[in-house]
Amino acid sequence: MLDKAAAILDCYRPDGGAYRLTELSARTALPKTTVFRLCADLVRLGLLEREADTYRLGGKLFELGSLVPRRHDLREAALPFLQDLFEATRETVHLGIREGDEVVYVERIHGHDVLPLPSRVGGRLPLTCTGVGKALLAFSDADFTEQVLAGPLARLTPHSVTDAVRLRTAIEQAQVSGLAYEEQEAAMGVSCIAAPVFDGQAVVAALSVAVPRARFRPAQLAPAVRTAALGLSRLLRSGR
């Protein structure tokens, strides 16, 4: 029964849609009656909200979601550095962590011009075709990195690197320079530079700046990204 309830919640996608009863029934492959009863319960618990025959995700989920430990602590610690980075570059700034073989974006801040990126706070993307992902990958366990390189490589755009050899080279460069690059691999027309964040032991996150390809100046962005990542790493290592 929990499974069924979770299946209902899992129907919802980033487009922020509100589904009708029949729609949920179809998507979950559950009988209409069952969905009806479960939705009523979920609404009662605040996990769903109802408005005239449509169900949306409920405010309680937002509240619970903002309590999730690793995410919340990290965001709180990182925010000032992300602000610095944004102020220095005035471009879209990301903070992400690794979860399985994907990136989960914990924060994303931007100004008035919004890039058409697939990244979203709370969203997941392949490690291999995002700046943040590559930075995480380059500084993870060697075993894990090899495992990812061995598997099939995802593709978000025609420029996504799906050749393991080329990707390995890129990762080695990142390991040497401490910076990971990504050019139109996640979204056409957007390039990205990223740096890993450490807590003293291992890499715990990475942050990046995404820039329209036309005005991508790595030489100017690199110091800012590096500075932010080092600053955050130092904070995580010492204080708290």
Place this chain on the structure above:
Amino acid sequence: MLDKAAAILDCYRPDGGAYRLTELSARTALPKTTVFRLCADLVRLGLLEREADTYRLGGKLFELGSLVPRRHDLREAALPFLQDLFEATRETVHLGIREGDEVVYVERIHGHDVLPLPSRVGGRLPLTCTGVGKALLAFSDADFTEQVLAGPLARLTPHSVTDAVRLRTAIEQAQVSGLAYEEQEAAMGVSCIAAPVFDGQAVVAALSVAVPRARFRPAQLAPAVRTAALGLSRLLRSGR
């Protein structure tokens, strides 16, 4: 059974703690066996995470939480204006909406110096002793406002206004000026100035700047707050 699962999730508080099985059993007043089974299910669904006999909130909740419609849309639209406001003031900036008779904070950005505020993203506070809350209250239905004024007024600090007459005066001033003030009513030593955000129909949110009392200069903050709120209101009214 959903109720019991929800009760488990509801145990978790902002302090980001991880609870043990026995602790959860005590907090929920459910038999240990039941909690054990439910937690196993919740872990399987990603709603909880387990690490050596302790359970934390799971990453899935973060992902679901960031999909909740009103919150997510509003945050996305507001972020650039919050950035502007932060850059102009370099103080802690809030964005909140009304939910029942409380504020829910949707976003909070700050620099390296963190104020000891009770506000948290995803957290709830009384409408009556926060800047954002007062701004929301001042521009809500008159009926609702009266209803809140009639009820008992919450108190977060010794300075929280618990006298309905004084609060009504403050609200009327906010209605005239379009700005709401709060001085040490949410946290000692912190003052706050807030402005409502409209979507063309009604008030949908409010944003505020919180400042250590020592350097609180309303005359300089007011234009920045007002500008940000108006800019966001204009965007919500027209575009999307």
Place this chain on the structure above:
DNA sequence: AAAATATGTTCCGTGTCACGGAACAATTCT
């Protein structure tokens, strides 16, 4: 060292309550 207390975990018989088909009500399409 033994006993006591605490932890998480497995087992399993009982009974509840989730289940979903069928029928109903209220719209909306044709």
Place this chain on the structure above:
DNA sequence: AGAATTGTTCCGTGACACGGAACATATTTT
């Protein structure tokens, strides 16, 4: 008017959630 689709109520059946009792393991007390 009829057909189709919506959300909703009803209710008999049976699966499975329930939780007490017993167990395993670690930690503390005597």
